[in-house]
Amino acid sequence: xxxxxxATVSAPEAPAGEAPLIPVGVLGARGxxxxxxxxxxxxxxxxxxxxxxxxxxxxxxxxxxxxxxxxDFTRPDSVMDNIRFCIDQNIHCVVGTTGFDDERLATIAxxxxxxxxxxxxxxxxxxxxxxxxxxFAQEAARFFPSVEIVELHHPGKxxxxxxxxxxxxxxxxxxxxxxxxxxxPDATRESDSLPGARGADVEGVPVHAVRLAGLVAHxxxxxxxxxxxxxxxxxxxxxxxxMPGVLLAVREVRTRxxxxxxxxxxxxx
Ligand SMILES: NC(=O)C1=CN([C@@H]2O[C@H](COP(=O)(O)OP(=O)(O)OC[C@H]3O[C@@H](n4cnc5c(N)ncnc54)[C@H](O)[C@@H]3O)[C@@H](O)[C@H]2O)C=CC1
Ligand SMILES: O=C(O)C1=N[C@H](C(=O)O)C[C@H](O)C1
Numbered sequence: 001x002x003x004x005x006x007a008t009v010s011a012p013e014a015p016a017g018e019a020p021l022i023p024v025g026v027l028g029a030r031g032x033x034x035x036x037x038x039x040x041x042x043x044x045x046x047x048x049x050x051x052x053x054x055x056x057x058x059x060x061x062x063x064x065x066x067x068x069x070x071x072d073f074t075r076p077d078s079v080m081d082n083i084r085f086c087i088d089q090n091i092h093c094v095v096g097t098t099g100f101d102d103e104r105l106a107t108i109a110x111x112x113x114x115x116x117x118x119x120x121x122x123x124x125x126x127x128x129x130x131x132x133x134x135x136f137a138q139e140a141a142r143f144f145p146s147v148e149i150v151e152l153h154h155p156g157k158x159x160x161x162x163x164x165x166x167x168x169x170x171x172x173x174x175x176x177x178x179x180x181x182x183x184x185p186d187a188t189r190e191s192d193s194l195p196g197a198r199g200a201d202v203e204g205v206p207v208h209a210v211r212l213a214g215l216v217a218h219x220x221x222x223x224x225x226x227x228x229x230x231x232x233x234x235x236x237x238x239x240x241x242x243m244p245g246v247l248l249a250v251r252e253v254r255t256r257x258x259x260x261x262x263x264x265x266x267x268x269x
Pocket of ligand 2: 098124125153157158161162163164165216217218
């Protein structure tokens with residue numbers, strides 16, 4: 001990707017006899033993830049990067065450029081307006097930005113109701129390894145009385161805990177509830193001498209957030225029982241790790257109307 005990420009680029013043209021390229025717009029194009037997504041879309045043989053939009057650019061560029069799919073890696077405080085705009089413009093959305101709770105998801109599902117052919121896919125993590133870690137954690141959760149999550153990220157990260165850690169905690173908590181496993185025996189905070197010492201409480205699962213220079217995106221799920229522990233760990237050393245998942249989502253979102261959360265179903269999980 002050599003062009004500076006700002007406004008509208010060219011409209012896509014498919015070579016004769018070949019499937020049309022997917023016209024893709026990127027929101028947050030100057031950010032850490034957006035830059036990498038622009039590069040990946042530009043290099044994908046079945047896609048055309050038609051618009052690169054960041055905070056000060058005109059959002060209508062993505063519509064004017066004919067984007068069929070928009071990829072959003074912006075900020076939790078911008079993303080809802082962006083999704084609303086794309087739905088109004090009949091543009092499918094692939095969203096990696098974090099900050100989604102049940103209320104936000106319900107709002108998006110409502111926005112999609114009058115648009116039965118439109119897809120919005122929101123994934124807290126597009127890394128295949130991270131998705132697998134979440135699945136393995138769900139599987140293991142019912143066998144261990146104790147569970148804690150440690151997420152570790154670069155210091156520029158705007159939110160804490162990470163969207164991935166929050167989702168992992170909720171999935172683990174749900175798996176434990178389904179299996180009738182009681183809350184972790186050490187989850188009580190009443191005797192903490194400093195508030196926060198035991199991390200955030202996400203549905204009874206303690207989640208600890210580390211911000212450290214040199215890191216990209218990492219997560220550990222720690223489980224313990226009498227005389228043994230199980231540690232599941234995933235490391236994204238480079239943002240390239242998210243790109244196969246993002247490109248898969250761009251290809252699939254057009255045939256998956258409605259709201260999809262996570263890329264698990266796209267991976268056959
Ligand atoms: N789902 C996943 O696999 C991953 C998700 N993320 C999430 O993606 C988001 C972005 O992360 P980074 O790229 O590290 O942040 P960043 O701060 O480097 O980039 C965000 C970019 O969005 C731009 N922006 C803000 N509001 C905008 C708007 N309304 N329209 C267009 N552009 C706008 C900013 O100017 C900035 O360039 C975060 O929520 C992060 O947690 C990050 C990595 C992987
Ligand atoms: O901000 C990041 O970097 C990341 N954000 C996502 C999250 O909050 O889970 C995904 C990954 O952890 C990287």
